[in-house]
Amino acid sequence: MTPSRRSLLLGATTLAAAHALAPGIAQAAGQRILRLQTRQIDVGGRAATRYGAVQPSGAVGLTLDEGDLFDVRVENTLKVTSGLHWHGLNPPWQQDGVPYISGPPIAPAQSAAYKFPARPAGTRWMHSHFGLQEQDLLAAPLIVRETEAIRSGRQEVVVLFEDFSWSPPESLFENLRRPMKGAMTMSMDPANPDLNDIDYDAYLANDRTLADPQVVDVERTGEVRLRLINGSASTNFTIDLGADEGTLLSVDGNPVEPLKASLFPLAIAQRIDILVRLLGDGRAVPVLARGEGRRLQAGIVLRPPGAAVAKIPLEGATDGPVVGLKQEILLRATRPLAAKPVDRSIPVVLAGSMMGYTWSMPVHDMTGAPATVARGERVELVMRNETMMAHPMHLHGHSFQVTEINDRKLAGAMRDCILVPPRTTVKVAFDADNPGIWAYHCHNLYHMAAGMFTTLVYRDFA
Ligand code: C2O
Numbered sequence: 127m128t129p130s131r132r133s134l135l136l137g138a139t140t141l142a143a144a145h146a147l148a149p150g151i152a153q154a155a156g157q158r159i160l161r162l163q164t165r166q167i168d169v170g171g172r173a174a175t176r177y178g179a180v181q182p183s184g185a186v187g188l189t190l191d192e193g194d195l196f197d198v199r200v201e202n203t204l205k206v207t208s209g210l211h212w213h214g215l216n217p218p219w220q221q222d223g224v225p226y227i228s229g230p231p232i233a234p235a236q237s238a239a240y241k242f243p244a245r246p247a248g249t250r251w252m253h254s255h256f257g258l259q260e261q262d263l264l265a266a267p268l269i270v271r272e273t274e275a276i277r278s279g280r281q282e283v284v285v286l287f288e289d290f291s292w293s294p295p296e297s298l299f300e301n302l303r304r305p306m307k308g309a310m311t312m313s314m315d316p317a318n319p320d321l322n323d324i325d326y327d328a329y330l331a332n333d334r335t336l337a338d339p340q341v342v343d344v345e346r347t348g349e350v351r352l353r354l355i356n357g358s359a360s361t362n363f364t365i366d367l368g369a370d371e372g373t374l375l376s377v378d379g380n381p382v383e384p385l386k387a388s389l390f391p392l393a394i395a396q397r398i399d400i401l402v403r404l405l406g407d408g409r410a411v412p413v414l415a416r417g418e419g420r421r422l423q424a425g426i427v428l429r430p431p432g433a434a435v436a437k438i439p440l441e442g443a444t445d446g447p448v449v450g451l452k453q454e455i456l457l458r459a460t461r462p463l464a465a466k467p468v469d470r471s472i473p474v475v476l477a478g479s480m481m482g483y484t485w486s487m488p489v490h491d492m493t494g495a496p497a498t499v500a501r502g503e504r505v506e507l508v509m510r511n512e513t514m515m516a517h518p519m520h521l522h523g524h525s526f527q528v529t530e531i532n533d534r535k536l537a538g539a540m541r542d543c544i545l546v547p548p549r550t551t552v553k554v555a556f557d558a559d560n561p562g563i564w565a566y567h568c569h570n571l572y573h574m575a576a577g578m579f580t581t582l583v584y585r586d587f588a
């Protein structure tokens with residue numbers, strides 16, 4: 127075991143595996159098993175039963191190395207229909223894990239197999255794309271470690287941030303959908319946008335609140351690579367390193383020119399890799415995720431030998447900052463798209479109704495129409511947000527580059543999820559090189575469930 131691999135395991139959450147392999151399911155050589163199962167977590171001293179994606183070893187999620195095959199069987203031990211989507215990987219379309227689009231969901235006691243090159247490498251994640259199961263914490267890290275990260279021998283710490291409510295997601299959604307409730311909660315005032323639809327009871331970092339945060343032992347000096355995942359259903363975060371600075375290495379798993387900061391916006395479904403250098407002063411370094419427009423926060427602590435770990439309050443002194451695109455404008459992809467003119471530009475309006483909680487994303491002004499492309503094209507999506515909420519927009523099966531924000535041209539980051547704030551237009555471009563039918567939607571779970579969802583379809587794919 128290499129030191130970096132060992133330290134990665136130290137940073138991972140483990141849970142006791144409770145299920146034996148279902149009879150009749152033989153494990154092929156090299157194949158990994160992920161079980162959809164229920165598990166118990168402790169939130170503020172109270173036990174919560176939620177879902178999880180766990181290997182037979184008890185490891186949560188999956189870690190592979192660059193160049194590996196993604197050879198996985200998903201076993202559904204839940205009493206409900208489910209499945210997993212590989213967010214940020216670009217597999218053949220039938221293996222994307224989106225029910226009724228890439229294939230059928232997985233019925234209880236059934237399983238499904240996946241086999242494709244684990245590409246692109248980087249910090250990815252997995253989650254159920256079925257109903258509102260993501261809010262029931264059916265999400266986990268999916269890390270494809272870059273060859274350079276492996277060679278560096280640096281310690282890595284993976285953190286999955288989530289939002290938690292004691293209420294079942296169906297009732298949270300019903301509440302939003304109550305006649306007039308939606309209209310009342312929707313702001314009409316451009317100076318006062320809506321930041322949140324839901325009041326959460328807790329935020330979690332690797333399933334734990336700040337009452338009992340994960341404390342990761344690190345060396346006195348040296349560097350730690352944080353792989354931070356916003357796996358929440360409906361909360362944008364700002365990562366706050368406090369007095370310390372970190373260097374941004376990648377966003378959504380894709381490398382960017384290094385950028386130093388102590389605050390990093392992290393919208394729903396996005397990931398950031400940050401390099402933290404331990405200064406040798408023997409201080410513990412908290413890594414906090416602060417909820418947008420909320421005092422509530424979650425986090426972990428990096429602890430050099432002998433460092434005291436102070437108690438961190440569940441709530442910060444001030445609301446978490448509004449998550450916008452100030453930092454996005456500074457990002458430069460280190461592996462951008464090849465220079466090439468756009469063959470097809472597709473206008474997409476992000477829209478919402480004031481008459482109730484409904485959202486939509488008309489393509490070419492047609493609600494419900496897919497975005498249609500042909501193989502080989504350079505495609506541009508022009509997303510114009512006409513609502514008073516920000517929308518983290520995610521395209522499946524492709525990595526896109528951010529090319530323009532409100533008329534300002536950029537050679538921006540490569541991503542799979544971009545936040546489009548209120549009254550903002552964002553252009554992204556990608557190469558249509560993965561034929562099939564792909565989900566394209568807002569990653570706020572409740573916006574997606576209330577209609578902000580469409581597909582990207584290739585002409586004549588077979
Ligand atoms: Cu994170 Cu449609 O997916």
Ligand code: CU
Binds near residue numbers: 516518573
């Ligand atoms: Cu949205």
